[in-house]
Amino acid sequence: MSKPKILVFAGSLRKDSLNKKLARAAGRYAEAAGAEVTFLDLADYPLPIYDGDIESASGIPENALKLKQILAAHDGFILSSPEYNGGISGVLKNAIDWVSRPLEGEPSMAAFKDKWVALLAASPGALGGIRALPMVRTILSGIGCMMMPEQVALGQANKVIDADGAITDEAAASRVQRLSERLVRFAAK
Known part of the structure; x- marks a missing residue:
């Protein structure tokens, strides 16, 4: 088996996002399992809201091109998605929309096709963001990603993820670790 390159990120911009902390915890488990892990913060790549007129007039924004290059260079993704009003975050959907735009001569969905994805969600609520995950799964599988069948939604995450981003609940930590290792x-195959 080769050493897979795993990109870890959250669909949130907030500095102290529970989803960023959960993604990082999952990334540490992936690293311990032998992956080469890169942590990405979407806040470092601001993008305008996707608009075909912007694309026609100015092309694909530089930050979208940077994100596309980063995603394309990895074998799989660990993605922790917040749930906003029962759905996917606007920043995550917008990033996907921009990165999915093809460059001349590039294969369709080059940054997403055949990438393995592990989905997680964290929320202070009881459901843990579970309502957003089917939407994220539908979007990513529709653009060529291969989705891990299991996922983790961590309810009351504010009580089980400490200030350093460690998961303090043994059962929750075990679920995240198993998903990351799998x-x-x-991704190594």
Whole structure:
């Protein structure tokens, strides 16, 4: 097996986002399982809201091109998605929309096609962001990603993720660890 490259990120811009902390915890498990892990913060790549007129007039924004290059260079993704009003965050959907735009001569969905994805969500609420995950799964599988069948939605995450981003609940930590390790195995093939 080769050493897979795993990109870890959250669909949130907030500095102290529970989803960023959960993604990082999952990334540490993937690293321990033998992956080469890169942490990405979407806040470092601001983008305008996707608009075909902007694309026609100015092309694909530089930050979208940077994100596309980063995603394309990895074998799989660990993605922790917040749930906003029962759905996917606007920043995550917008990033996906911009990165999915093809460059001349580039294969369709080059940054997404055949990438393994592990989905997580964290929320202070009881459901843990579970309502957003089917939407994220539908979007990513529709553009060529291969989705891990299991996922983790961590309810009351503010009580089980400490200030340093460690998961303090043994059962929750075990679920995140298993998902991360399985992603590493799949991405290595």
